Amino acid sequence: MDVEVKIKEDMKKLGCKCEKKISLAYFLYIYLVDQKLMYDTEYCYNKDIDTLYVVAKPNRNDKLNIYVPVPTNQDVSMDLINVLQENLCTVETGPSINLAFIESDFTTVIYTFTKGLAERPSADATSLMRQKEERRSFINSELKKNKSAILNEALNGGVVDDDDCQVLE
Structure with a gap:
């Protein structure tokens, strides 16, 4: 069985039904493993917020970081970031979440958002x-x-x- 097909099938088994989310998560997973050479890379699914994401360590002794794939044509608000942080961040990962913005040509830019650095004014x-x-x-x-x-x-x-x-x- 082809590696891509197997990984995408595993993502479906986690509970995600959206092909677009599965494709983006698959690309992000491969990007972090092959290009960024991250350690302990795993894909995960949170059914409460219907989100496929990847956890990985940039270095062998670092803590796990959370990477959420986001298509560049999707609007991202502070409310979305707060929901992701509240549902995905744990004691092991800390208060940061990484949004991996993925263009249609698979160009990827990653931004880190850390909860609690500064309160956003109303x-x-x-x-x-x-x-x-x-x-x-x-x-x-x-x-x-x-x-x-x-x-x-x-x-x-x-x-x-x-x-x-x-x-x-």
């Missing part, structure tokens, strides 16, 4: 920070435009017209 907080930054930028640009006039007024004592003043009693 959309409202991000919007508020952006507004503050825009305001700060506007004020700085106005100060730069009027720098010479402001300095001149400050050096000359800031003459005020009588029309601008009110007498309070």
